[in-house]
Amino acid sequence: MTHNHSPEGPEWPVGFRAHTGHGGLRPDGDDISVVVSDRPAVSAAMFTTSLFAGPAVVLSRAHAAGRKLRAVVTLAQNANVATGRQGAEHAAEVVGRVAGLLGIPAEEVLIGSTGVIGRPLPMDAIRAHFDAAEARGTGAFTAAPLAVARAMMTTDTRPKTAVRTVGGARITGIAKGVGMLEPNMATMLAYVVTDAAVAADALDEALRAAVEGSFHCLSVDTDTSTSDTVAVLANGAAGPVDPGEFAAALADLCLDLTRQLAGDGEGATKLLRVTVGGARDAAQARRIAKSVVNSPLVKTAVHGADPNWGRVLIAIGKNTGERDIVPERVTVAFGATEVYPAEPTGETLAKLTEEMRASEVDLAIGLGIGGGTATVYGCDLSAGYVRVNADYTT
Incomplete structure (x- = not known):
């Protein structure tokens, strides 16, 4: 497995190409993207568990069940959620337009829609966009992964891309999402395309394993x-690759995207990484780690470069159902420096404060x-998060 990085961003794997353009979803800039394989593909997908899943998710779930997705269309700045029957009709119309443009069945198209909730799509502008795209033809599909990642952005401050190679194949990933972010399936929008030959069942297994660890x-909020x-x-x-090597490369790519998403959390100035060890099992370790990374008191302490280990303890202690956690056995460290049950000196705390001014902060429990x-x-919590979300729709 190798990493390929360049200032221009990654390239598409063999057989994939893309389009971006402005469809009236935001005042200016690209806000619609399409990624397509020029040959049949196998696929795997995971979706939100939210009770208010949008029409794009509902439609895509049905299409993903066939494991033959070949194209992805994304609408940025408008989630098309809580828009009733009209929203479902609009999502289906967009998918139909993309399928017609590409000459493939609608069931092979996945749709993602992200942004403000409760507003109908500006269908007149979207229709005009696809009319123009049809006039140009798919020969104009020349957008790079970085351009697609930018077109997907909402409150993101930078595009997220990653690439890995395994054998003779390339794996390219793009993602967006910096707020309304605590996954109960996958999270945000993330698309990965590869020219590796992988069986559908193996692809699904590899994706689920990758998501589980990334x-x-x-969590941002x-x-x-x-x-x-x-x-x-x-x-x-690109032909077949070793299944184990492919799964490892996919997991590594998803973790790369996860770190990028966490570091660009709304208003974030620092990446916060919390590791819990010595737990009953991995599930308990994750619950406790999430409890800490989601604590507003811990997040604000990290923002202020304050090694306030007391806040970490209360974030652990509120998990009252975890009866096997005994305070006398718990340890807490900021970076490599243990602060509990040790009694750090003023000099140690001053050193930790300086270390916590870095762009990445580690907590170990x-x-x-x-x-x-x-x-x-996750990330720190700053006044910028409040500002972004207080002004989001106004």
């Missing part, structure tokens, strides 16, 4: 989006119960 370990989608499409153009471990990813 996107499922991500504890709120699960109505539109969360992650999907992987494999068209086989030991529970002293068993061998379960988990690492979760």
Whole structure:
């Protein structure tokens, strides 16, 4: 497995191409994107568990069940959620237009829609966009992954892309999402495409394993989006690869995207990484780690570079159902420096304060119960988060 990085961003795997353009979803800039394989593909996908899942998710779930997705269309700045029957009709119309443009069945198209909830799509502008795209033809599909990642952005401050190679195949990933972000399936919008030849069952297994150790370990503000989608499409153009190596590369790519998403959380100035060890099992470790990474008191302490280990303890202690956690066995460290049950000196705390001014902050917790471990990813909480969300729709 190798990483390929360049200032221009990654390239598409063999057989994939893309389009971006302005469809009236935001005042200016690209806000519609389409990624397509020029040959049949196999696919796997996961979606939000929200009770208010949007029409894009409902439609995409049905299409993903066939495991033959070949294209993804994304509408940015408008989630098309809580828009009733009209919203469902609009989502289906967009999928139909994309399928017609590409000459493929509608059931092979996945749709993602992200942004403000409760507003209908500006269908007249979207129709005009696809009319123009049809006039140009798919020969004009020349957008790079970085351009698609930018077109997907809402409150993101930067595009998220990642690439890995395994054998002779390339795996390219793009993602967006920096708020309304606590996954209960995958999280935000993340699309991965590859020219590796992978069986559908193996692809699904690899995706679920990758999500479990990456996107499922991500939280910015504890709120699960109505539109969360992650999907992987494999068209086989580069031939077969070792299944184990492919699964490892996919997991590494998803973790890369997870770190980018956490570090760009709304208003964030720092990536916060919390590792819990010595737990009863991995599930308990993740619950405790999430409890800490989601604590507003911990997040604000990190923002202020304050090694306030008392806030970490209260975030652990509020899990009153975890009866096997005994305070006398718990340890807490900021970076490599233990602060509990040790009694750090003023000099040590001053050093920790300086270390916590860095762009990444690590917290390590030991529970002293068993061998379960988990690492979760989040960010600090600043006044910028309040400002972004207070002004979001006005």
